[in-house]
Amino acid sequence: MSNVATDSSQLAQFVREAAATAGLAIAPEDFADVVTQFAVLARAAVPLMKFSLPEDVVAAAVFVPDDVSQR
Amino acid sequence: MTPEPKLSAIAAGVRSGATSALDVTRATLARIEDANPTLNAFTTVTTERALAVAGAVDAKRAARTDPGPLAGVSFAVKNLFDLEGLPTIAGSRIDAARAPAKRDAVLVRKLIDAGAVPVGALNMDEYAFGFSTENTHHGATRNPHDPSRIAGGSSGGSGAAVAASLVPLALGSDTNGSIRVPAAHCGVLGLRPTLGRLSRAGMRLFAPSLDVGGPFGRSVEDLALAYDVLQGPDPEDPTCSGRAVEPVMPVLDRGHDGIRIAVAIGHFASQGTPDVFAAVGQVAKALGVERPVDVPAAGIARCAAMIMTSAEGAELHLSDLISKAAEFDPMTRARFLAGTLVPGAWYAHAQRFRRWYCRQLAELFREVDVILTPVTPYPAHPIGQAFIELGGQKLSAAGHLGVFTQPLSFAGLPALAAPVVTAAETGSLPLAVQIVAAPWREDLIFRVAAAAERVGVLATPPPPTVRT
Numbered sequence: 001m002s003n004v005a006t007d008s009s010q011l012a013q014f015v016r017e018a019a020a021t022a023g024l025a026i027a028p029e030d031f032a033d034v035v036t037q038f039a040v041l042a043r044a045a046v047p048l049m050k051f052s053l054p055e056d057v058v059a060a061a062v063f064v065p066d067d068v069s070q071r
Numbered sequence: 072m073t074p075e076p077k078l079s080a081i082a083a084g085v086r087s088g089a090t091s092a093l094d095v096t097r098a099t100l101a102r103i104e105d106a107n108p109t110l111n112a113f114t115t116v117t118t119e120r121a122l123a124v125a126g127a128v129d130a131k132r133a134a135r136t137d138p139g140p141l142a143g144v145s146f147a148v149k150n151l152f153d154l155e156g157l158p159t160i161a162g163s164r165i166d167a168a169r170a171p172a173k174r175d176a177v178l179v180r181k182l183i184d185a186g187a188v189p190v191g192a193l194n195m196d197e198y199a200f201g202f203s204t205e206n207t208h209h210g211a212t213r214n215p216h217d218p219s220r221i222a223g224g225s226s227g228g229s230g231a232a233v234a235a236s237l238v239p240l241a242l243g244s245d246t247n248g249s250i251r252v253p254a255a256h257c258g259v260l261g262l263r264p265t266l267g268r269l270s271r272a273g274m275r276l277f278a279p280s281l282d283v284g285g286p287f288g289r290s291v292e293d294l295a296l297a298y299d300v301l302q303g304p305d306p307e308d309p310t311c312s313g314r315a316v317e318p319v320m321p322v323l324d325r326g327h328d329g330i331r332i333a334v335a336i337g338h339f340a341s342q343g344t345p346d347v348f349a350a351v352g353q354v355a356k357a358l359g360v361e362r363p364v365d366v367p368a369a370g371i372a373r374c375a376a377m378i379m380t381s382a383e384g385a386e387l388h389l390s391d392l393i394s395k396a397a398e399f400d401p402m403t404r405a406r407f408l409a410g411t412l413v414p415g416a417w418y419a420h421a422q423r424f425r426r427w428y429c430r431q432l433a434e435l436f437r438e439v440d441v442i443l444t445p446v447t448p449y450p451a452h453p454i455g456q457a458f459i460e461l462g463g464q465k466l467s468a469a470g471h472l473g474v475f476t477q478p479l480s481f482a483g484l485p486a487l488a489a490p491v492v493t494a495a496e497t498g499s500l501p502l503a504v505q506i507v508a509a510p511w512r513e514d515l516i517f518r519v520a521a522a523a524e525r526v527g528v529l530a531t532p533p534p535p536t537v538r539t
Contacts, residue, residue, distance in 0.1 A: 018412040024393055026408055033405035038412060040470070041381055044374035045417045051371050051424060059422035 004045045006056050075236050075534065078144050078293045079132045082186065085128065092143030096121050096188050099145035103190065103237045106537040111210045113230040114150050115157060116191040121145070124188045134300075135165035139186030141300060146240040149226045150192035151199060152176040152271035152284070162197040164208045164224070165398050169189035176273025177308065178242055178284050178301050181329075190194045190238060192226025197400035199244060199277035200384055201225050201406065202252050202472040203454075204411035207400045211349055211454050214256060215535050216499045220370040220451040221254030223472065225277075230257035233287045235291060236534035240297055241287040246277045247376055248446075248476025250285050251505060257357065258490040258501030258532045260294045261287045265510045266483035267312040278383040280308075281480060289531045291489075291521045298513070319517040327522040328424070330515055333364035335444040342461065342474050350491040350502040351445050357528035358519070364439050367385030367431045368424075369478035375421035375428075376473075376481040380420035381417045385410030392473055404468075429482050436509035441519050443504055445475050446488045450500035475505060478533035486515045489520055489529050 003012060012035045019026050019034075028036050076084075084090040100118055107113050131138040138195050148154065151161040153172035167410045174180075179189060194212045196204055204212040204227025212227040214220040215235035222231040226243025230253030233241050243250045245263040254261025262285045269284050276282050286301065288294035299318045327473040334355045340348060355361070362470045385392065385407050392399070392407055399407060452459060452468045461470040479486050504523075508515045523529035 015409075015412060019408075022411055023220045024408065024411055025396075027397065030396070030405055030408065033407045037405045037409035040467075041409060041413060041417075044377045045414075046372055048374045048424065049417065049420055051368070051420075053420075053423050054426050057423050057430075059229060059419065059426055069503060 004042055004049055006039065006042050006046065008035065008039065011035055011042060072146065075239065075289055077290060078141060078239055078288070078296050081144050082140055082142040086138060088132065092125035092188060093122065093239040094189065096125035096145060096184045099190055099238060106235055106237055107539050110213050110215060110231050110235060112193055112212050112228040112235070112237060113147065113191045113210050114160070114228070117154065117157070117189060121158070121188050122192040124183060128186050129347065131261065136369045139184065140184060140296065142186035142458065144240055145190045145230070145238045146187045146242070147189065147191045147193050147232055147238045148179060148242040149195050149229050149244055151195065151244060151275040152179055152242055154179060154189060154192055157192065159275050161199065162206050162209065163196040163400070165395065166175070166275070169457065174273070177270040177305055179273070181301050182297070187240065193226070193232055193241060195228060196225035197403045198384065198388065199225040199246055199249055200403045201469060202248065203469040204228065204253070205401055205402055205454060207260060213215045214451045214455070215537050216501060216532070218537070220453050220500070221256065221469070223256030223387060223451060225249040227253045229287045230254050230259060233257070233259045233289060234534060235537050239289060240292065242284055243287055244274060244277070244282055244284050246281045246478055247380060248473040249477055250287065251446050251476050251486060252472050254287055254488040255503035256451040259287055259289055260291065260490070260531065261300060261488045262294055263486045264298070265485045266515055267310055268485070268511070268513070269301050270308045270311045272305055272307040276387065278380040280383060281380060291321060291517065291524045295323055295517050310361030314511070317514065319514050320519050322514050323521040324423050325518050327358060327519050330519060331438070331440045332358060332360045332519060333362040333439040333442055334360060334460065335366055335442050336363045337365040338369035338478065339444040339475055340368065343445055344461070346450070347445040347448060347502055350493050351443055351504050353493060354491055354504045354523055354528050355443055357526045358523060360443065362439070363404070364435065364442055366435065366478065368428060371424065372428050372478040372481045373436070373474060375424045376477040378413060378417050378421045385413070394465065398407065423441060425481060432482050432484070440508060440512070441515050442507045444507065446503040447472050448474050479505070479507050482521060483510055484508065485510065485516055487516045487520055489523070490531050492528055492530050504529070
């Protein structure tokens with residue numbers, strides 16, 4: 001989980017391919033800025049993804065009865 | 072210098088007939104006309120509507136009907152709140168083409184129902200994605216204390232308008248610090264309530280799992296009065312809690328005895344300039360607080376907040392990013408585009424981390440009730456400054472502004488930014504303290520803030536003279 005790439009050429013390749021997959025046409029003049037911004041996120045992801053969490057920590061929603069009369 | 076009148080005093084004057092809502096509103100509109108060309112806090116001034124609403128307040132009084140606790144109080148809102156008859160532009164050019172709002176946002180309605188008078192919409196970073204209100208479409212909002220500097224963001228128009236006393240009350244929104252940062256930079260109070268406390272109906276969202284609306288004001292009492300009016304369940308907003316109103320006005324005089332207050336260390340005691348830490352220390356000293364507290368994994372929480380914000384913000388705007396990316400503000404375009412590419416595993420891990428982090432904070436709040444931290448890592452920087460050197464690191468000057476706010480809002484905590492009366496020479500730039508409590512304990516925040524105000528360590532600086 002902790003092998004987040006931060007190398008700029010790897011990030012540029014990811015941005016190019018992920019954008020194409022998502023149907024996102026990044027204008028050539030914006031491309032370098034998008035890679036820069038994605039690098040900011042990748043740097044944030046490094047410590048986050050290294051942070052190991054117990055298996056019982058889940059993000060599942062908790063559903064409770066919605067008693068509209070209480071609103 | 073005569074202090075600015077409190078909201079309660081304005082309303083008392085209107086309710087008693089000593090003045091009229093129309094006179095108050097005309098004076099507000101004149102101040103805006105005078106100073107806004109310099110500050111660029113307002114994107115729209117709703118003169119006609121303001122005079123009509125003020126006239127209705129006066130008519131109520133003439134008919135011996137109570138015009139409300141905010142009778143005649145002028146207010147303005149960040150331009151992501153719906154105002155009937157105006158397109159809700161959220162700092163963008165794209166949304167200016169949307170149909171005008173059919174009715175006011177719920178928080179706007181609550182203020183009007185309490186007698187307040189809407190005078191306009193305020194500038195912000197496009198779609199709230201920023202901390203500086205340097206908006207390419209609508210221009211940068213300038214800090215009233217030094218117009219060459221930013222007002223903070225993304226609710227920069229709200230902070231500047233209240234700091235310059237163009238209005239005594241404003242609404243903003245806070246995802247990662249967007250109320251607290253401009254409040255700190257402009258030297259006013261700004262409250263981020265617990266996520267779920269206030270209705271978001273009629274608010275253009277940025278990152279829905281983090282966004283809240285909240286008030287800006289010039290004193291603890293003003294903020295408390297407005298906050299009490301804004302509270303309450305809302306069937307139009309499923310994220311708004313069904314909790315009954317828990318008014319804070321009655322607790323302002325209770326003092327801070329018995330409240331376990333601590334000063335945050337670790338993450339919250341580095342990555343800033345000495346003056347911001349000294350300001351927090353000054354508040355702690357004035358309140359007799361010596362206890363330190365370390366918020367666990369706060370730095371990771373900030374990272375997770377960045378990932379979630381980017382992904383959620385990009386998802387909300389995905390169709391526009393695909394079809395008309397060129398129409399986004401160059402200040403936000405690359406950030407939104409990058410957000411569309413966040414891997415699912417990063418987002419999912421950030422969500423799981425939040426669950427763990429909230430548990431840790433729940434444990435921490437068994438030991439302390441209120442935490443003091445800085446709001447921003449440095450005072451307002453010059454408009455256009457891209458980077459700042461700090462501790463040998465070259466950082467994004469605006470991007471780093473959320474370092475102390477993001478880890479707290481990430482857990483949905485309520486937090487207040489309030490200006491500190493400092494002895495330090497920092498030019499004319501305000502410094503602030505962040506007062507934080509467990510979810511739903513805004514009452515403790517207000518008690519501590521009121522106590523700090525009483526001992527003179529917390530106060531809004533007088534509005535600077537701003538003329539065009």
